[in-house]
Amino acid sequence: MKLNELTIKEAGEKLQSKEITSVELTRDCLARIKAVDDKIRACLTVCEEEAIAAAEEADRRIARGESGAFLGIPYLAKDNIMTRGVKTTAASKILADYTAPFDATVIEKLKKAGAVLLGKTNLDEFAHGASTENSAFGPTHNPWDLDRVPGGSSGGSAAAVAADMCLFALGTDTGGSIRHPAAFCGVAGLKPSYGRVSRFGLIAMTSSTDVPGPLAKTAEDAELVLKVIAGRDKKDPTTVDPKKAPARSVLSLSGLKIGLPKEYFIDGLEKDVKDIIEGAKKRFAELGARLVEVELPHTKYAVPVYYIITPSEISSNLARFDGIRYGLSVSEATGLREIYAQSRGRGFGPEAKRRIMLGTYALSAGYFDAYYLKAQKVRAKIREELDRVLDTVDCLLTPATPHAAFKIGAQSDDPLKMYLEDIFMAGPSLAGLPALVIPAGLADNLPVGLQLVGRRFDEKTILDIGRIYEEAEGRTIKKELDL
Numbered sequence: 478m479k480l481n482e483l484t485i486k487e488a489g490e491k492l493q494s495k496e497i498t499s500v501e502l503t504r505d506c507l508a509r510i511k512a513v514d515d516k517i518r519a520c521l522t523v524c525e526e527e528a529i530a531a532a533e534e535a536d537r538r539i540a541r542g543e544s545g546a547f548l549g550i551p552y553l554a555k556d557n558i559m560t561r562g563v564k565t566t567a568a569s570k571i572l573a574d575y576t577a578p579f580d581a582t583v584i585e586k587l588k589k590a591g592a593v594l595l596g597k598t599n600l601d602e603f604a605h606g607a608s609t610e611n612s613a614f615g616p617t618h619n620p621w622d623l624d625r626v627p628g629g630s631s632g633g634s635a636a637a638v639a640a641d642m643c644l645f646a647l648g649t650d651t652g653g654s655i656r657h658p659a660a661f662c663g664v665a666g667l668k669p670s671y672g673r674v675s676r677f678g679l680i681a682m683t684s685s686t687d688v689p690g691p692l693a694k695t696a697e698d699a700e701l702v703l704k705v706i707a708g709r710d711k712k713d714p715t716t717v718d719p720k721k722a723p724a725r726s727v728l729s730l731s732g733l734k735i736g737l738p739k740e741y742f743i744d745g746l747e748k749d750v751k752d753i754i755e756g757a758k759k760r761f762a763e764l765g766a767r768l769v770e771v772e773l774p775h776t777k778y779a780v781p782v783y784y785i786i787t788p789s790e791i792s793s794n795l796a797r798f799d800g801i802r803y804g805l806s807v808s809e810a811t812g813l814r815e816i817y818a819q820s821r822g823r824g825f826g827p828e829a830k831r832r833i834m835l836g837t838y839a840l841s842a843g844y845f846d847a848y849y850l851k852a853q854k855v856r857a858k859i860r861e862e863l864d865r866v867l868d869t870v871d872c873l874l875t876p877a878t879p880h881a882a883f884k885i886g887a888q889s890d891d892p893l894k895m896y897l898e899d900i901f902m903a904g905p906s907l908a909g910l911p912a913l914v915i916p917a918g919l920a921d922n923l924p925v926g927l928q929l930v931g932r933r934f935d936e937k938t939i940l941d942i943g944r945i946y947e948e949a950e951g952r953t954i955k956k957e958l959d960l
């Protein structure tokens with residue numbers, strides 16, 4: 478077994494017992510990236526020298542007797558997360574040459590813990606999308622089938638973990654961007670509760686739902702990452718004091734009540750996916766959980782509400798990319814208006830432009846009440862309803878996506894179809910709830926995920942349930958990827 482195939486937990490034990498060094502582990506990851514990434518294209522930047530230097534430093538710390546779950550563990554970060562001295566592009570032409578002058582809080586925390594940054598991963602431009610095809614630098618390919626998308630928008634991170642280029646990767650989730658690619662690539666993806674992990678240093682998409690989180694090989698590893706990156710941060714006033722969060726451990730599924738929202742088991746669900754989720758439900762019941770049907774009638778509004786609120790916030794957040802302050806500036810343009818128009822016109826791709834226009838429209842004086850305000854009111858209902866139902870069960874179990882990974886190009890001309898990819902993801906995002914996607918099985922040799930949605934700030938329960946399920950199922954659905 479190559480060292481890059483290890484989980485964080487396994488590698489951590491081997492590092493601490495000095496059976497392996499971080500330099501060896503890091504070299505195996507870098508070698509794997511070199512061997513397979515010209516086919517997968519998960520990485521936008523690989524910082525080999527810096528990674529080796531960080532690994533050497535971790536080895537010195539271990540030699541001095543320091544310990545820690547992340548000391549010497551190599552990882553990749555989505556390229557909309559600021560990394561000091563390493564390019565951060567958001568997969569956009571407008572930031573193609575941008576190097577961040579500071580680290581995002583999540584990066585800073587991992588650095589302190591001794592983790593080794595290997596590089597940055599591809600995404601849909603500014604995280605707008607569910608296939609990674611909206612990247613200005615070309616799509617990422619799904620390691621399970623190179624003709625297919627890895628999901629998105631954190632498709633590079635999910636593909637990199639699935640192909641063992643790293644031990645884990647960071648993503649961001651605004652309306653599914655960690656969970657959706659986790660499902661398509663057969664890895665574990667955790668969207669923490671809104672406010673659990675600092676957003677400081679993320680390139681903002683939708684500030685009211687953005688949250689960084691892990692893509693990992695197991696739910697157990699995702700929990701380890703959450704522990705390091707979570708917590709109140711003075712630089713992000715929406716973060717909460719972690720002491721207020723429940724932290725009991727679930728040791729077995731017996732006696733647990735899992736809600737099955739009937740609105741999530743829709744007609745559009747592909748037969749294979751339906752069968753796999755039915756199988757998973759049975760498995761949960763065999764393991765002792767009590768499955769009960771619950772109702773979330775406002776679910777049908779989640780995608781339409783998300784696609785009013787998200788573009789509205791995007792149009793405001795992207796206003797800062799004006800050709801003057803950051804990134805691309807079309808200098809041959811004359812006059813301020815021309816600089817704005819040409820820099821934004823050349824710098825943003827079609828999906829970013831579409832969202833800027835939709836959002837500007839929804840926020841404009843004549844339409845604000847009819848669209849944005851109305852959407853916020855319905856959002857409050859969605860949130861209340863989810864909180865109310867979650868008071869009666871320990872978590873919800875839903876499909877993650879209506880189908881497995883689709884072919885590159887198959888949906889890219891149809892934005893509405895792409896927006897429907899978020900059908901099971903948007904509700905928990907609008908409500909700020911934690912949600913975990915783990916592999917549930919294979920359909921035609923492509924991974925299918927299931928989603929567990931937890932109570933606000935109760936990541937612990939869904940992670941425990943995920944771990945117990947993975948252990949019962951032999952942990953992962955991984956096969957030797959044919960690359």
Ligand code: GLN
Nearest residue numbers: 604606607651652653654
């Ligand atoms: N697919 C969703 C969108 O395009 C989710 C994106 C995300 O979570 N960043 O908005």
